[in-house]
Amino acid sequence: MGDRELRVSDAEREHVGQLLQRAVGLGMLSLGEFTERMDTALAAKTRGELNAVLIDLPGIRLVGPSTFGHAAPLMHSASPFTERGPVAPVAGRAPATPSHVIRSRLSGVNRRGPWQVAPSLQTNNWLSGVTLDFTEAIMSTQVVELHVDDYCSSLTLIVPAEATVDLNALDLIGSSVNNKVRTGPPFGPLHLVVLGRLRFGSVTAKHPLSAHWRKLMGR
Structure with missing residues (x-):
């Protein structure tokens, strides 16, 4: 059996997805091309199928031992295209080690x-819709940091009436932000600080619908 017929793992599919994601950021792929190739990568069963989505990207070559154990080599980059590593949420600041990861x-x-x-x-979401409702959530601290590394996804944050949300440190690439909540300083039960990078997506921070009704009725 040749290398191209070997089965691939979820870790390899995700690695290729990260390469495609960076290719869009560098202008090598359009959003439509990314979507098509990402669909192919997620459905890939063999190394040949997975490598096919990277074959025409400059700076990509086959390397020696695979990053994913003893399997055959996977398409990898010899240029800064992949050596940049994960994007830090804020320049010069490494995120705290998260105790909860939402990935889809x-x-x-x-x-x-x-x-x-x-x-x-x-x-860490691709082509997904995520809603985080904090109105009944159980929080151990008043200040919560949310580190975003999303692509082509929508993020909706629903917070209690007296909560504050800071979206000023979020790095946007082809994305939109709609903050319907006070920015700060923190004075209520929750101060949500959103950091990181959002590519071709949206973030909305708002109060629950019931809070808007109470405000309209003067309560």
């Missing part, structure tokens, strides 16, 4: 009700 691919994610909120959260 082509999915919808909802966190509602009395869910446990760690002091530091991280999202």
